[in-house]
Amino acid sequence: GAGVSQSPRYKVAKRGQDVALRCDPISGHVSLFWYQQALGQGPEFLTYFQNEAQLDKSGLPSDRFFAERPEGSVSTLKIQRTQQEDSAVYLCASSRQAYPSGGITNSYNEQFFGPGTRLTVL
Amino acid sequence: AQTVTQSQPEMSVQEAETVTLSCTYDTSESDYYLFWYKQPPSRQMILVIRQEAYKQQNATENRFSVNFQKAAKSFSLKISDSQLGDAAMYFCAYRSNRDDKIIFGKGTRLHILP
Numbered sequence: 001g002a003g004v005s006q007s008p009r010y011k012v013a014k015r016g017q018d019v020a021l022r023c024d025p026i027s028g029h030v031s032l033f034w035y036q037q038a039l040g041q042g043p044e045f046l047t048y049f050q051n052e053a054q055l056d057k058s059g060l061p062s063d064r065f066f067a068e069r070p071e072g073s074v075s076t077l078k079i080q081r082t083q084q085e086d087s088a089v090y091l092c093a094s095s096r097q098a099y100p101s102g103g104i105t106n107s108y109n110e111q112f113f114g115p116g117t118r119l120t121v122l
Numbered sequence: 123a124q125t126v127t128q129s130q131p132e133m134s135v136q137e138a139e140t141v142t143l144s145c146t147y148d149t150s151e152s153d154y155y156l157f158w159y160k161q162p163p164s165r166q167m168i169l170v171i172r173q174e175a176y177k178q179q180n181a182t183e184n185r186f187s188v189n190f191q192k193a194a195k196s197f198s199l200k201i202s203d204s205q206l207g208d209a210a211m212y213f214c215a216y217r218s219n220r221d222d223k224i225i226f227g228k229g230t231r232l233h234i235l236p
Contacts, residue, residue, distance in 0.1 A: 113167035
């Protein structure tokens, strides 16, 4: 079956431009995550959706970053007034289940990653 | 806050030999998952192996195995019979049992020498 897809694969923007990055999760997956991977670093969490609800946006670096998932499937990460420090690979991941609803559970909920979008801000 | 540390930015191994990648982590929690992910130049993050903290037995997946030392908060990856296709960035990662947010280390670039 199809995996997580992201578009575009590469994006070059001039400083100050707005960009929109798209993520198509695996069909039926409830959870969707965005990560930012700077050059030579590991991915860092940005935000999390459960269906259309954005439940955690604690990793968004500034109010220039905005994410949405209006119908609970496709998600868009928007960056306004891009800066050079926004240059990175943006990874999207989806998983079948939702966050644990409460308490601790030993259930395993694998995240499947897309190929990422490499954003270069000049 | 939880952290994951990989102290080896790069490693090389001869084809068919065995290599071990190191990882340490810090957490105050007792229930969590640990992972090793592989990221080839295509950037696709691929799960190699996972370990549940409540399991004492080390996880194994074909040529990949881990040495999980919970008290020492150490989680190393051993790759046996290294193949050219194993060349990639390898990330050690942590996930609390309380949520699905994954915390990654900085990665180790593995080179396979023919």
